[in-house]
Amino acid sequence: AFHLNNLKELYSAMKKMPAVSDPQEATCSDHGRPLELFCESCDTLICISCSVHSHKHHEYDLVTEIYSKQCQKLRECLSPVEAKKEVLKNFLSALAEKEGEIRERGEGVLEEIHKMVEKMMDVLRQSERKLTEQAKRVIDDKLKVLSEQVKSAEASLHLLEDVGDYVEQSLKTGSPQQVLGSKKQMMKHMSEVTAGINVEGLHPKEKADFILSKSIKSLHHIGDIISGSVALQQCRVKKIDHITPTDTTRSLSISIKAPNSSLFEGSTTGQFQYPCDIAIDRQGLVYVADFFNNRIQKFSPCGKFITEFGDKGAGSGSLNEPNGITIDTAVSGLVYVSERSNHCISVFNNEGVFISSFGREGSNVNEFYEPLGLTFDKNGFLY
Numbered sequence: 001a002f003h004l005n006n007l008k009e010l011y012s013a014m015k016k017m018p019a020v021s022d023p024q025e026a027t028c029s030d031h032g033r034p035l036e037l038f039c040e041s042c043d044t045l046i047c048i049s050c051s052v053h054s055h056k057h058h059e060y061d062l063v064t065e066i067y068s069k070q071c072q073k074l075r076e077c078l079s080p081v082e083a084k085k086e087v088l089k090n091f092l093s094a095l096a097e098k099e100g101e102i103r104e105r106g107e108g109v110l111e112e113i114h115k116m117v118e119k120m121m122d123v124l125r126q127s128e129r130k131l132t133e134q135a136k137r138v139i140d141d142k143l144k145v146l147s148e149q150v151k152s153a154e155a156s157l158h159l160l161e162d163v164g165d166y167v168e169q170s171l172k173t174g175s176p177q178q179v180l181g182s183k184k185q186m187m188k189h190m191s192e193v194t195a196g197i198n199v200e201g202l203h204p205k206e207k208a209d210f211i212l213s214k215s216i217k218s219l220h221h222i223g224d225i226i227s228g229s230v231a232l233q234q235c236r237v238k239k240i241d242h243i244t245p246t247d248t249t250r251s252l253s254i255s256i257k258a259p260n261s262s263l264f265e266g267s268t269t270g271q272f273q274y275p276c277d278i279a280i281d282r283q284g285l286v287y288v289a290d291f292f293n294n295r296i297q298k299f300s301p302c303g304k305f306i307t308e309f310g311d312k313g314a315g316s317g318s319l320n321e322p323n324g325i326t327i328d329t330a331v332s333g334l335v336y337v338s339e340r341s342n343h344c345i346s347v348f349n350n351e352g353v354f355i356s357s358f359g360r361e362g363s364n365v366n367e368f369y370e371p372l373g374l375t376f377d378k379n380g381f382l383y
């Protein structure tokens with residue numbers, strides 16, 4: 001645009017100038033005399049008065065004398081213009097060639113992306129199948145255990161009904177001799193049947209205590225089904241062996257105990273259902289995120305239960321599947337809990353009193369989707 005404007009200006013300047021073949025018609029704007037002379041020093045038309053005043057010591061000559069020489073000069077200047085024109089034309093065809101190459105390469109790359117994503121989706125579908133099978137296995141295993149319990153409970157119920165019916169029938173229809181004659185046997189039978197049914201043991205052996213852990217390690221491993229029944233996950237903090245504070249770090253050693261029965265699994269104080277994360281405050285007190293119990297439990301360094309806080313829900317101070325916990329030991333001493341199903345972080349003081357919460361479901365700034373780990377740096381900034 002800049003060059004084009006310059007050319008336009010040049011062209012209109014030429015139009016304003018007098019026709020070169022008729023110099024008498026044009027006059028000097030300073031002296032009103034015909035522009036018969038050309039000053040070579042200034043490259044401009046001048047009049048006879050100019051030649052003795054402002055252009056006195058310049059190189060000038062009559063227009064008629066100098067014209068053909070100046071035309072030659074102009075023509076000489078044309079040849080570099082032509083040369084540049086040629087160069088630019090070549091450049092344009094080189095650009096066109098490159099454009100073609102770029103488009104071709106672009107199509108190739110787009111094709112590659114498509115193929116790569118197709119492959120990834122194949123792998124993802126495989127991972128989906130694997131994970132689905134894993135989940136189905138967990139579900140089937142649990143259902144199988146329950147269905148065994150159902151069968152056995154139904155069989156027991158039938159047995160009880162049969163015995164009951166038989167005895168009642170005997171009482172209704174039997175003669176006194178018949179009833180008394182078989183009384184001993186009926187009593188024995190009834191006590192055998194009832195003794196065979198242990199009322200204490202009548203509770204479901206399985207729970208709906210499994211979750212999808214979305215630990216995406218690679219396309220081949222996009223997650224796991226974590227079941228609360230897995231013994232290792234019922235670990236109980238036995239005691240904090242020692243805490244070694246230094247200037248910048250604090251190392252600690254914790255003993256945990258994995259029960260071989262579900263002794264520690266449960267929802268009373270000191271029991272857990274899938275404890276997920278653990279944090280230790282400045283006093284060495286231990287806070288455990290008790291996932292399926294929707295609460296935080298607080299223990300002394302030697303593992304003695306102190307208090308618990310949170311209950312299932314989405315309101316202030318409620319927790320829904322807490323799976324991460326950390327304490328701002330550097331600055332405020334507040335306890336921060338990430339909640340898987342509320343998609344937010346709740347803040348409590350060290351007594352378990354609710355302070356605030358932040359975040360909601362989403363992927364924008366300040367939004368979370370199933371937040372998991374969180375931690376503080378030594379300057380008190382939360383990550």
Ligand SMILES: [Zn+2]
Nearest residue numbers: 028031047050
């Ligand atoms: Zn003049």
Ligand SMILES: [Zn+2]
Nearest residue numbers: 039042055058
């Ligand atoms: Zn001059």
